[in-house]
Amino acid sequence: MMVLTLYNTLTRKKESFVSLKKSSVGMYCCGPTVYNYAHIGNLRSYIFEDILRRVLEFNKFKVKHVMNITDVGHLTSDADSGEDKMLKGAKREKKTVYEIAEFYTKSFKEDIKRLIILEPTVWCKATDHITDQIELIQTLEKKGFTYLVGGNVYFDTSKLKDYGKLVKLDLEADTQERVEEDKNKKNKHDFVLWFTKSKFQDQGMKWKSPWGEGYPGWHIECSAMSMKYLGKQFDIHCGGIDHIPVHHTNEIAQSESATGTKPWVKYWLHNEFLVLSKGEKMAKSGDNFITLQTLEEKGFHPLDYRYFCLGTHYRKPLMFSWDALESAKNARTRLFDKVLEHKSTVGKVPTKYSTQFMKEINNDLNTPNALAIVWDVFKDKKLKSNDLYATLILFDEVLGLGLKGIKKDKIPQDITKLAKERLQARQNKDWTTSDKLRDEINSLGYDIEDSAEGYTIKKK
Numbered sequence: 472m473m474v475l476t477l478y479n480t481l482t483r484k485k486e487s488f489v490s491l492k493k494s495s496v497g498m499y500c501c502g503p504t505v506y507n508y509a510h511i512g513n514l515r516s517y518i519f520e521d522i523l524r525r526v527l528e529f530n531k532f533k534v535k536h537v538m539n540i541t542d543v544g545h546l547t548s549d550a551d552s553g554e555d556k557m558l559k560g561a562k563r564e565k566k567t568v569y570e571i572a573e574f575y576t577k578s579f580k581e582d583i584k585r586l587i588i589l590e591p592t593v594w595c596k597a598t599d600h601i602t603d604q605i606e607l608i609q610t611l612e613k614k615g616f617t618y619l620v621g622g623n624v625y626f627d628t629s630k631l632k633d634y635g636k637l638v639k640l641d642l643e644a645d646t647q648e649r650v651e652e653d654k655n656k657k658n659k660h661d662f663v664l665w666f667t668k669s670k671f672q673d674q675g676m677k678w679k680s681p682w683g684e685g686y687p688g689w690h691i692e693c694s695a696m697s698m699k700y701l702g703k704q705f706d707i708h709c710g711g712i713d714h715i716p717v718h719h720t721n722e723i724a725q726s727e728s729a730t731g732t733k734p735w736v737k738y739w740l741h742n743e744f745l746v747l748s749k750g751e752k753m754a755k756s757g758d759n760f761i762t763l764q765t766l767e768e769k770g771f772h773p774l775d776y777r778y779f780c781l782g783t784h785y786r787k788p789l790m791f792s793w794d795a796l797e798s799a800k801n802a803r804t805r806l807f808d809k810v811l812e813h814k815s816t817v818g819k820v821p822t823k824y825s826t827q828f829m830k831e832i833n834n835d836l837n838t839p840n841a842l843a844i845v846w847d848v849f850k851d852k853k854l855k856s857n858d859l860y861a862t863l864i865l866f867d868e869v870l871g872l873g874l875k876g877i878k879k880d881k882i883p884q885d886i887t888k889l890a891k892e893r894l895q896a897r898q899n900k901d902w903t904t905s906d907k908l909r910d911e912i913n914s915l916g917y918d919i920e921d922s923a924e925g926y927t928i929k930k931k
């Protein structure tokens with residue numbers, strides 16, 4: 472078995488992956504806050520996590536993949552300032568927060584299906600786990616990690632010597648400057664575990680708790696639900712790099728303080744952002760808000776975007792432009808056409824290729840190099856067609872481009888009829904009629920190409 476190497480944010484090093492249990496892996500991924508559509512920058516994270524899971528499975532691990540749905544408590548800043556995201560969505564659409572949550576959860580699940588992202592083993596919703604969150608806060612309270620001010624329960628970061636280790640925070644240098652938004656906080660990095668009083672008095676979601684009626688802070692849900700489904704210590708936790716300084720840092724603080732087990736999570740993996748041409752980060756408002764739907768409206772297939780993501784390593788910023796996406800679309804279409812040419816039922820994968828491929832994906836998920844091997848395989852003239860097909864299908868267990876399911880476009884009868892007439896005209900060297908028929912076929916949405924055997928028709 473080849474060694475799997477992953478870059479661990481906790482140590483800032485590439486490490487050999489060794490699972491806590493012999494052949495199974497527990498993996499937790501921070502899911503969406505369901506107050507709006509996911510934009511393609513968000514979706515990059517889920518594609519990266521899907522590749523990670525598929526690589527683990529390719530290495531014969533059984534993966535328990537847990538993903539949360541945030542439907543309460545997340546403010547527009549990841550810390551405790553800004554607007555309440557769910558409330559913002561509800562006001563925008565004049566619906567209740569529950570309606571907003573249901574609608575955008577459904578839309579998120581549809582997006583990931585269209586991107587052929589494997590469904591998590593466990594989906595867990597924050598509002599379904601309020602009791603678990605309250606119990607965890609009580610544990611922290613009993614162990615002396617909390618304080619109560621102004622009706623809210625805070626986590627006291629000064630009680631933890633290694634607070635901020637994920638972000639490599641220098642606590643000595645990081646002096647206690649005043650936090651303007653919340654004067655109740657004793658230390659700069661303290662954060663809310665439970666709100667009973669906040670500036671959002673119209674918060675629609677409230678639950679009874681030992682500290683009064685209210686709702687949880689954002690970070691506690693991930694600690695509570697990950698430990699509920701994966702145990703008090705597990706293998707992998709992932710998300711976008713924006714989670715490192717606050718959200719994941721606070722998750723570590725909560726979980727390690729509650730259980731005393733360190734490290735809570737062995738490997739932390741984070742993906743870089745999708746960036747727009749002017750270096751901007753994609754946001755959930757304005758012109759920069761591109762969804763999967765936007766791409767489809769512009770004539771792209773969701774898998775063009777998946778292919779586009781695979782072309783850049785997950786730890787590098789991915790530069791988005793329409794031209795770059797167009798190139799990915801062309802490559803993806805060419806790949807599909809080529810795979811169809813070799814479609815077969817039985818074939819053997821040459822060891823040379825399976826080894827090369829595994830070497831790349833096991834090197835911290837090097838998908839750009841893995842894709843390069845795909846194209847090398849087509850150049851190998853000695854490779855039999857059925858073996859080539861088997862090789863690509865094996866690679867697709869990791870790439871997830873749906874290569875097995877590709878079908879020839881069904882060409883309507885009237886198009887075939889026109890094509891036959893055109894072939895006849897060409898045989899008669901009647902180029903005027905032949906050109907006229909081609910224009911007609913094109914105007915009906917199909918392309919026709921002449922080949923040695925006659926012609927091929929494709930949907931535009």
Ligand SMILES: [Zn+2]
Nearest residue numbers: 501502693718
């Ligand atoms: Zn989280």
